[in-house]
Amino acid sequence: MIVLVGFMGAGKTTVGRALANRLGRRFVDADRAIERDQGVSIPAIFEGYGEAGFREIEARVIAEALRRPAAVLALGGGAVTTPSVREALAGHRVVLLEIGYDDALARIAGDAGRPMLARPDLAQEFARRQPLYAEVATLVVPVAGRSTAEVAEAIVAGLGLSSPTAARPVDAAVPEPGE
Numbered sequence: 001m002i003v004l005v006g007f008m009g010a011g012k013t014t015v016g017r018a019l020a021n022r023l024g025r026r027f028v029d030a031d032r033a034i035e036r037d038q039g040v041s042i043p044a045i046f047e048g049y050g051e052a053g054f055r056e057i058e059a060r061v062i063a064e065a066l067r068r069p070a071a072v073l074a075l076g077g078g079a080v081t082t083p084s085v086r087e088a089l090a091g092h093r094v095v096l097l098e099i100g101y102d103d104a105l106a107r108i109a110g111d112a113g114r115p116m117l118a119r120p121d122l123a124q125e126f127a128r129r130q131p132l133y134a135e136v137a138t139l140v141v142p143v144a145g146r147s148t149a150e151v152a153e154a155i156v157a158g159l160g161l162s163s164p165t166a167a168r169p170v171d172a173a174v175p176e177p178g179e
C-alpha cells in the first residue's frame with residue numbers, strides 16, 4: 001500500500017488520484033470511505049459525534065482499507081493523531097506531502113467541508129502534528145511550487161517505482177514487498 005499523509009490542503013486526494021492512475025492502482029480516499037461507511041458527510045459526523053467520535057470511525061475505516069489489496073490510500077490530515085493508525089501504518093510506504101501552514105490555509109480557507117477550520121488553535125494543531133507525520137513517513141515530498149504531476153513524479157522516483165508512461169490495469173500491477 002502507498003499511503004499519503006499530510007496536513008489539510010497538501011493535495012493528498014488530488015495527488016493520490018494522479019499517482020494511482022499513473023501506477024495502474026486503485027485509489028482510496030479515507031474521508032470518502034468514512035462518509036460511505038456512515039452515510040453522512042464529514043461535517044455531519046463531527047456534529048453528531050465530535051472530533052473524538054470521528055477519530056474512532058476514521059481509525060476503523062483506515063484499518064479496514066489497509067487490509068485490502070495494494071492501492072494508493074489518502075488519509076485525512078488528522079488521522080496520524082490516533083496512535084492505532086500510526087501503528088497500522090508500519091510496514092507500508094507512507095509518503096508525507098509536506099506543506100507550510102500559510103500555504104495550507106491559503107488552499108483551504110473557507111471550505112465548509114473541513115470542520116477543523118473552526119478550531120481556534122489550528123496553528124498549534126499543525127505544529128503538534130509535524131512530529132507525528134515525520135514518525136510515520138518513509139518518504140517526504142515538499143509540495144510548494146510543484147504541480148500535481150510533479151509531486152506524483154517525485155513520489156514515483158522517491159519510492160523507486162517503475163514509471164510506465166501509460167496506466168496499467170490494476171490486476172497487472174506487480175505485488176511489492178509487504179503487501
Ligand code: S3P
Nearest residue numbers: 007008031076077078114115116
Ligand atoms: C481533518 C482533515 C480532513 C478530514 C477531517 C479532519 C483534520 O481531511 O479528515 O475534516 O483533522 O485535519 P483532509 O486532510 O483531506 O482535508
